[in-house]
Structures are given as C-alpha cells and as structure tokens.
Amino acid sequence: MRPADPQQFFVGYVDGVPQRTRSFLAPLIALCLVVVASVAGLAATLQNDAGDGVFEFGVTKPFAGWIERLPHPVLVSPDPSGDGHSRYLLSAFGKHGADELFTGAPGAWYELEGTLVYRDGRSMIEVVAGSVSIATTPTGAVHPTASPDELGVRTLTGEIVDSKCYLGVMKPGNLKSHRACAVRCISGGVPPVLLVRDDEGYATYYLLVDDEGGAVNERVLPMVALPIEITGEVERHGDLLVLRSDPDSYTLLHE
Amino acid sequence: MGVGYRAVGWNRNKKRYDQVVLVGVLLSIAAFVVLSLVTDKGLTFETALIRSTAITAFLLLHVILCIGPLARLDQRFLPLLYNRRHLGVTMFAVAFVHGVFSLIQFHALGDTDPLVSLVTTPISGGAAGFPFQPLGAAALAILFLMAATSHDFWLANLTAPVWKALHMLVYAAYGLIVMHVALGALQDQRHPVLLAAVIVGLVLVLGLHLIAGFREKGSDREVAPSGTDDLTGWVDVGPADEIPDTRARILTVSGERVAVFRDGTRVFAMSNLCQHQNGPLGEGCVRDGLVTCPWHGYQYRPEDGQSPPPFHERVPTFATRVVDGRVWLDPEPRAAGTFVEPSTTTNP
Ligand code: HEM
Ligand code: FES
Numbered sequence: 001m002r003p004a005d006p007q008q009f010f011v012g013y014v015d016g017v018p019q020r021t022r023s024f025l026a027p028l029i030a031l032c033l034v035v036v037a038s039v040a041g042l043a044a045t046l047q048n049d050a051g052d053g054v055f056e057f058g059v060t061k062p063f064a065g066w067i068e069r070l071p072h073p074v075l076v077s078p079d080p081s082g083d084g085h086s087r088y089l090l091s092a093f094g095k096h097g098a099d100e101l102f103t104g105a106p107g108a109w110y111e112l113e114g115t116l117v118y119r120d121g122r123s124m125i126e127v128v129a130g131s132v133s134i135a136t137t138p139t140g141a142v143h144p145t146a147s148p149d150e151l152g153v154r155t156l157t158g159e160i161v162d163s164k165c166y167l168g169v170m171k172p173g174n175l176k177s178h179r180a181c182a183v184r185c186i187s188g189g190v191p192p193v194l195l196v197r198d199d200e201g202y203a204t205y206y207l208l209v210d211d212e213g214g215a216v217n218e219r220v221l222p223m224v225a226l227p228i229e230i231t232g233e234v235e236r237h238g239d240l241l242v243l244r245s246d247p248d249s250y251t252l253l254h255e
Numbered sequence: 256m257g258v259g260y261r262a263v264g265w266n267r268n269k270k271r272y273d274q275v276v277l278v279g280v281l282l283s284i285a286a287f288v289v290l291s292l293v294t295d296k297g298l299t300f301e302t303a304l305i306r307s308t309a310i311t312a313f314l315l316l317h318v319i320l321c322i323g324p325l326a327r328l329d330q331r332f333l334p335l336l337y338n339r340r341h342l343g344v345t346m347f348a349v350a351f352v353h354g355v356f357s358l359i360q361f362h363a364l365g366d367t368d369p370l371v372s373l374v375t376t377p378i379s380g381g382a383a384g385f386p387f388q389p390l391g392a393a394a395l396a397i398l399f400l401m402a403a404t405s406h407d408f409w410l411a412n413l414t415a416p417v418w419k420a421l422h423m424l425v426y427a428a429y430g431l432i433v434m435h436v437a438l439g440a441l442q443d444q445r446h447p448v449l450l451a452a453v454i455v456g457l458v459l460v461l462g463l464h465l466i467a468g469f470r471e472k473g474s475d476r477e478v479a480p481s482g483t484d485d486l487t488g489w490v491d492v493g494p495a496d497e498i499p500d501t502r503a504r505i506l507t508v509s510g511e512r513v514a515v516f517r518d519g520t521r522v523f524a525m526s527n528l529c530q531h532q533n534g535p536l537g538e539g540c541v542r543d544g545l546v547t548c549p550w551h552g553y554q555y556r557p558e559d560g561q562s563p564p565p566f567h568e569r570v571p572t573f574a575t576r577v578v579d580g581r582v583w584l585d586p587e588p589r590a591a592g593t594f595v596e597p598s599t600t601t602n603p
Contacts, residue, residue: 011542011552017268017334024331033279036314037286039452043310044290046446050297094364170360171299176442180376180388181361188366222377226384254381 053119053168060128063088064111064135066143067102070207070242071215072191075110075125078141085144087240089124089191089207090114091164095181097189097217101132109137117167120203121239124167149236156206156243157229157253158196160220162186163205166195179225186217186224194230194243206234206243219247227253272338276345283311305356306440312350313436313456316429319343320460324467326549330538333549340405343425347395347402354395357388387439394431397424410532419533433457492575492582495522495600503546505537508586513573515584516541518557522582523597524575525560529553530568559594577601 017025065077068087075088090098102110112132114125162185165173172178174195186192194206210216211232232245287307291298298306319342326332362369376386401422404410410418433453441450490508498504498517505514505527512527514537525546527537534550541547545554545563555562555570562568569592574585577600589595 011547021331021334025334029275032318033275033282036279036311036318037282039314040283040307040310041286041290042452043306043449044287044296045294046449047291047296047306047444049295050299050302052297095366096364171297171302172443176383176387176438177440178361180372180386183376184362184365184367184372222379222384226379226381252379252384254383 048172050171051119051173053166053171053173054117055168056116058115060113060115060131062111063114063125064109064138066107067104067110068237070209070237070240071099071213072189072207073098073102074237074240075112076144076238082140082142085238086123087238089122089163089167089193089240091124091126091190093126093129095164095185095188095190097191098127099189101127104134107143108134109141111135117164117169119167120205122163122167122205124163126164126169144238148242151234151236151241153231154234154243155229155231156194156196157227158194159226160186160192160208160224160228161195162190162224163193163207164190166193175225182224183221187221189217192217192220192224194228204241206241209242209244211244211246213244216247220250223247223250223252229253268334269338269341272334273341276342280311280315280345280349283314284308287311301356301360305353305360308349308353308356309440312346312353313432315342315346315349316432317456317460319346320425320429321463324463327467327535327538328463328470330549336550343398344402344405347398350395350398354391357391361388382438383442385438387435387442390431390438391435394428394435397428397431401425401428407531415528415530415533429460486576486578486583488586489576490584490586492584494580495577495582496580498522498582501541503537503539505535506584508584511588512537513584513586513588514546515573515575515582516546516557517600518544520599520601521557521597522575522577522600523557523595524573524584525555525557526570526572526588526591528570530562530570536570557597559592561592 063075063077065075065085068074068076073090075090077086077088079086090101092098092101104110110132112125113128114131115128117124117126159174160182161174162182164185165178165181167173170178170181174182192208194208196204196206198204208216208220210219229251230243230245231249232243235242235244284307287310288303291303319339322332322335322339326336358369358373362372365372367375373392374389376388378384378386401424404413404418404421413421436453441453490506492504492506492515495517498515501518503514503516505512507513513524514527515522515524518541525536527535529536529548529550531548531551531553534548534553536546536548536555539547539549541557542554545556547554553562553568555568560570560572571588571591572593572595573588574595575598576583577598580600582598582600
C-alpha cells in the first residue's frame, strides 16, 4: 500500500515528484479533468430550454397611448392601421412596476420611451425613467369604448410568474430557480400573471386581479412559481386576458 | 504576533498544481458554456455564468473531499493533498462568483435590500416551496471562513485542533450545497441523469470516507498493557523487524495514537499527530534522520520530537525498549519535546 523506498516518498518542498508516484497520478489527473469537463458539458446538454422570450436590451423605441388601470397601468395604443388597439403590460427599471409613472387624469394621452419584452404574442414595455409625458391626443386616435368581454368562470392550472422576467428579461424566468426573483419583482409592482400551457405547449397569460379588480401582488407572493389551480372570472380587455379571483381561493397543487 | 509559523512556500510542484487546477476550472466553465450554446438552450449570459460557475465549484468540492480519503488509502495520492489549500481557495473564488452574480441577478434592483431579500423568500409547503438560496449562502459563508483562515499563519495562531475543527466544517458546507442543489436546480431540471450525477457524487464522497475510516480502524490496534517484570504496564508492539525500515507502526494506547519507528537499528516512538495540521506522522518516514510528515513534510527529531531549529513544533514522545527482538512501549506520554533515548535492536 505504501512505497517502501524513502526516495519514493513525496515531500512537497523537495522539487520533483518520484517517478512511481508521477506515473500513477498523471493519468488519474488527466482522467479527472476529462470527467469534470464531461459532467459540466452533460449538465449543459440536459438542462431545460430557457424558452424564446425576447428582451430588446439596449434598444428603446417611442410608444404612445392611453392608460387603462387593471389596476396596474396597461398602455392601450392605437394600431398604426387605425382599427384596433394593442395592449402593453408596463414595468419600470429593475424589479419595479410602472404604477407610479402615470399620474395624469383618466383619458390622458401619454408618450414614452421604452424597451420591448415579448413572448408568445404578449408584450411588455420596460419604461425608460423620466421619458413619460402627457400630450394632446392626436387627431384621429380612437379611444376603445367597448366594455370587456365576460368569458365566464373558469378553472385554470398553471404557474404564477412575474410578467417581466418570464416574457424575456431573464431566461429562464420561471420555476424554482427563479422563484426568489419572481417574488421580488411581483413585490416591486411588476404585474403577476398566470401562465397556462396547453398540451401542445401553447401559452396563455392571465393578468391576476382579486375579485374586486384590485392588485393581488402582496397576497400571491408565497404562491409564486409553484403549480397552482385558480378558479375565477375571465375578462377579455382587447388582446389582454384578466382573471378575477380572490387569492384566498387559489389552490397550490404540490401538497 | 510573535507566533512562529513556517509557510509552506512556493515551489515548482505548487506551480504545476495550480496550473492544472486553473486548466480544470476553465475547461469546466468552457464545456458548460459551449454546450449550452451548441444545444441552443437560449440562456442569457448571466444564467450561463451563474450555472457554469456553480457546477464548476461543486465539482471542485467533490475533488477536494475525495483527496483526503484517497491519500489515506494510497500514499501515491499525497502530492494532491500537499497543496489542497489552493484547491479550496480556488473553489471558494468560483463559488463566490456564482453567489454574487446570483445575488445581483435575483435580488438586486428591487424593493428590498438584496441581502434581506436573499433570506426572506416566502416558505411554502413541500420541497418546491422551500427557499434554497439561503442554504447556498450559508455554505458560501463557511467556505469564506475556511479560505480566509487557510494560511498557515492562522493555523499557528488558532492552534492545530481549533483550525482542524474549523476546517471540518467543509462537510457541513458540502451538506448544505447538496441540499441547495436538491431543493433548487433539481426541482426544475428533471432529467434523471442530473439527479443521478448528484447521487453518484454523494456516494463517492461518503464511500471513500467510510472505506478509509474502516481501513484505519482495522489497522488501529488498541493495545492493552501486558508487560511483566520491570516492564509492568508497558505495551507489546511486536517484533522490531516487522516494522519496515525508516517507517512506523501506528498503534492506539489509551485512546492516543502513537507512531513507533524503526530507523536501521534505532527504535523510537512519538505521538502520531503532526503539529502542523494533525497529519499522521506514522504514515510518514524517516528522511535525513528526521521523522517526516507525509502531508506537508514537517520534520521532527527522533530523540525528542522537536522540529530542528529554526522551527518550534514539538510532539509528545514515548519511551521504548527492545527485549529479545520485540519492541515494548511505555504508554505514558512524555511532555512534547522531551528527550527519550531511542532503543536499539540488534538484528536490523
Ligand atoms: C450566496 C450564495 C448563493 C446563492 C445566492 C446561490 C444561488 C443559486 C441559484 C439562484 C441557483 C439556481 C440557478 C439557476 O438554475 O439558474 C443556484 C444553483 C446552484 N448553486 Fe448556488 N448559490 C449560492 C451559493 C452556492 C455555493 C457556495 C455553491 C457551491 C458550490 C453553489 C452551488 C450551486 C449549484 C451546483 C447549483 C446548480 C447548478 C445551477 O443550476 O446553476 N451555490 N444557486
Ligand atoms: S500536517 Fe502538514 S506537515 Fe504534517
């Protein structure tokens, strides 16, 4: 088990490793390096796909429209074609919502700069600090008048995610690894949404509000990033779905 | 400070060692990043950095933990132990990058101080709802403490037993990290091979420690005093010529491990515990007339267990006698550094 010859005995401060020890260790060290690199590479290969969200990092564009409060501000922007509107979820820099950026009276027309985040046809704007201003409504801009479609009571199964990270700012932006971050974002006012994926992998997002239409951010924090079932009234506001339900009635599915 | 310590200095072996460690770290990070890109996982740069450093540090920790028992099982692994400190500091540095980037990525720019946010993620029932990041943070704190006190200066100031106890915390850190991974990444990453890899690592670390422990126990002969006549209370170590030349036989008397050496015709005994990091002196050898520790090469004089000047280390010594070719040991330790005349055996 041990070399009998004291000359074969390794003493660190004496330069040179005894030949016997060297020819024993060298292949083992090489093997160890190969194993380490292989395990790291294997872990990379087997990890989940982070999805196809997009964050146009570093690119800002002008946006304009009215603000609808659900209760988080949502930008309602007339489509360039003139008919129809697009709705954008909004957030501020970092892990913050945009609730305080829009201080004008209801019906005011806003202009702002922002960075687009989008995934599965759902878009959010990260608003550039200080870029929001109120202007006169352009002639020809038609305010949407239709009241929301009531789609009735539904029971939905999915995961509560923060809309900013999941739509593309962080990849991945959901599940356990991201849970603490989602908690921070939603606590900071980023709109919480229920992510529902059907069997084909097609995603639908529901903006979460309580049964009175109020914000649920603080109340959903312990339930973020976990499998959950929510029963509530679904409303369609243009291209945006809203789910009204008291967070006390949400059911976590993992217990 | 006034406390003498001898730095295990730089030399060619250490430089080569560090080069290999650096190559390993870069290889591991590169393998993760390149394969994430090639397989088109769509990770952001931050995620790739956080994950590649995490996996690299975790792998390094396995290597570190396996070297100890391997060196106890086969002395040819000793060169790896010699500079393990650098492995530990490197592992801490890589884990630190992972921890700091995670802290920034997941907790900064929010409505709460990032360090508060780190420890206040709400707990929800089940493994999926249990916060795993504080476990990683606790492990990182331990690794920091170890890296910061890894220099021999601290070893001398804290004394070897305290230092050794502190560095035993590496096992706590390992446990925390395994939980950090099991309750974190493995909750998301459901490929069974990933779970299997963590388990294989755990089995390897535990298994090697158990095997080395059992081997040691097996060779640890607790010897009861059996002497007669003028050797009353002494311990029979066995035939002198069964101790290999320049080597020792280790035995346990009243719970203490004693190394009984033979160097040619001279027989002498001292405590098995090296004063440096409690390395096993009895697994060392006599070199240039001095007992030489297998771990970092600290040396002690046969007759009094003292390191030759200018060094100050000293270990307890024991009296020996050779009668009819058999070695006898007085189980009463002499104070560290006490002169005891080595005994002689006629048939070397
Ligand atoms: C302040 C300290 C730490 C924090 C905040 C932290 C945070 C995290 C986070 C958020 C993840 C999930 C990343 C993802 O899947 O995208 C993770 C994973 C991981 N962490 Fe830590 N960690 C810390 C310390 C450590 C330490 C000291 C180690 C020791 C080597 C470690 C090893 C790992 C490993 C192996 C993974 C799984 C691989 C991965 O998904 O990246 N962590 N950590
Ligand atoms: S333990 Fe370091 S030289 Fe003995």
